[in-house]
Amino acid sequence: MYDFAAMGAWIEFAVRWLHVITGIAWIGSSFYFIALDLGLHRDRNLASGADGEEWQVHGGGFYHIQKYLVAPEHMPDGLIWHKWQSYWTWISGFILLVMVYYLGAEFYLIDPAIADLQVWQAIGISLASLALGWVAYNALCRVFVDANQTTLMVALFGVLVAMSYFYTSVFSGRAAMLHLGAFTATIMSANVFRIIIPNQKIVVADLMAGRKPDAKYGKIAKQRSTHNNYLTLPVIFLMLSNHYPLAFATEFTWLIASLVFLMGVTIRHYFNSLHARTGNPHWTWAVTVLIFILIMWLSTAPMFRVKEPETAQGSALKFAQADGFSDVQDIVLGRCSMCHAAEPVWEGLHWAPKAVRLETEYQIARQAREIYLQAGMSHAMPPANLSYMEEEERALIVAWYRAATAE
Incomplete structure (x- = not known):
């Protein structure tokens, strides 16, 4: 078929x-x-x-x-x-x-x-x-x-x-x-x-x-x-x-x-x-x-306040170990992973948008910057806030990312 x-x-x-x-x-x-x-x-x-x-x-x-x-x-x-x-x-x-x-x-x-x-x-x-x-x-x-x-x-x-x-x-x-x-x-x-x-x-x-x-x-x-x-x-x-x-x-x-x-x-x-x-x-x-x-x-561009990590692998480890990661992981699993998964459960989706998967600690940590920009600094994700992400949850994402990228 x-x-x-x-x-x-x-x-x-x-x-x-x-x-x-x-x-x-x-x-x-x-x-x-x-x-x-x-x-x-x-x-x-x-x-x-x-x-x-x-x-x-x-x-x-x-x-x-x-x-x-x-x-x-x-x-x-x-x-x-x-x-x-x-x-x-x-x-x-x-x-x-x-x-x-x-x-x-x-x-x-x-x-x-x-x-x-x-x-x-x-x-x-x-x-x-x-x-x-x-x-x-x-x-x-x-x-x-x-x-x-x-x-x-x-x-x-x-x-x-x-x-x-x-x-x-x-x-x-x-x-x-x-x-x-x-x-x-x-x-x-x-x-x-x-x-x-x-x-x-x-x-x-x-x-x-x-x-x-x-x-x-x-x-x-x-x-x-x-x-x-x-x-x-x-x-x-x-x-x-x-x-x-x-x-x-x-x-x-x-x-x-x-x-x-x-x-x-x-x-x-x-x-x-x-x-x-x-x-x-x-x-x-x-x-x-x-x-x-x-x-x-x-647009409150974060580039003036946040130091970007040097490498992708180092970045993932750094973000996974940063304060607040466990809270962010729960937020992402509850608000994002129904679409960003190997097998999305959201009706009408057959694959993860842009092939981004957010199901494991490593996957979430590796996408830290995009999670921060799209769900923390802006309201781009979830689209139309269909999964009802709270402002407090967005604040936790921002705090986690900034803690990981602080000097």
């Missing part, structure tokens, strides 16, 4: 792989075209009537690139549309959202300590928030269409901060960070699907009909493309955050998520300024580092 659990795991892996591949393609083309647009030489009177040009060398060949501010005089043959990277990144990401967070809602989406939701309620909030995010963003763009674009970006940042707080008020920390990334990515992909590509199609239709296209369509498309450029790096951070409990399962998760968007702005400002030849603002890196240090402080 075929193992359908294993098949499901491989399907999830395949979708995740597709998501990464298409994401790389989309982000790569987005970064390239923004850099290309900013770096064009626009001080040349080109016979073709183009707005600017640039010469590039890559792969042993030279490329002569020209950009038309509105459109060329005639419709070119073999026009390439950059859209499918965006579409498939969103589609594969949404499939992952369904597979991991909707089908595994009680593990990853719902935390009764935050909001005791039914599965259908949590999924409904998720879907509605993604749709309303695009509506709110698009409305802001229409309101501030003629305003200073910095004003629009500040307004958008306000929406993102509000959504950070909202998501951490209804979902588990892990799901909150992931949803903020999905919220932002939905805006980005909808920009391509609803604004950029339709505007380009209007221009193409005008060219084919012999009409002169209106420059406003290109201007609006460029505005949305620029927004995508500044939102990309935060989305990557938010998608990766589910691997780091200090990012998603602490008291200030919503504030950490908000600060991540500021780091995205400072990093992109540096590269965009460099590509546009308007300066080399090294100060942006200093600001980025300071924001990241602030994020680490907010």
Whole structure:
């Protein structure tokens, strides 16, 4: 009989792989075209009537690139549309959202300590928030269409901060960070699907009909493309955050998520300024580092207080002999080992998550750091606190780990 659990795991892996591949393609083309647009030489009177040009060398060949501010005089043959990277990144990401967070809602989406939701309620909030995010963003763009674009970006940042707080008020920390990334990515992909590509199609239709296209369509498309450029790096951070409990399962998760968007702005400002030849603002890196240090402080990162053991074997022995280990062992066996076992007894689990087993003294001592980070310093484990780990028990884990790593 075929193992359908294993098949499901491989399907999830395949979708995740597709998501990464298409994401790389989309982000790569987005970064390239923004850099290309900013770096064009626009001080040349080109016979073709183009707005600017640039010469590039890559792969042993030279490329002569020209950009038309509105459109060329005639419709070119073999026009390439950059859209499918965006579409498939969103589609594969949404499939992952369904597979991991909707089908595994009680593990990853719902935390009764935050909001005791039914599965259908949590999924409904998720879907509605993604749709309303695009509506709110698009409305802001229409309101501030003629305003200073910095004003629009500040307004958008306000929406993102509000959504950070909202998501951490209804979902588990892990799901909150992931949803903020999905919220932002939905805006980005909808920009391509609803604004950029339709505007380009209007221009193409005008060219084919012999009409002169209106420059406003290109201007609006460029505005949305620029927004995508500044939102990309935060989305990557938010998608990766589910691997780091200090990012998603602490008291200030919503504030950490908000600060991540500021780091995205400072990093992109540096590269965009460099590509546009308007300066080399090294100060942006200093600001980025300071924001990241602030994020680490907010997450109460233990690296500033705890000395890591030298070797894995020495570590296991050290932790097993440390004061409080017997209490921690009882906590782990009672709260964690029903899943983290050679034969998990939790319904629906066929193997230990991430192959981590916590049944023997050695196994528990060897995973001391992860137990400390995920169940002591943060509330990442147990997922949604399904086994009802008490705050006193988390405190015992923290005390044991710090005692073992003290000077």
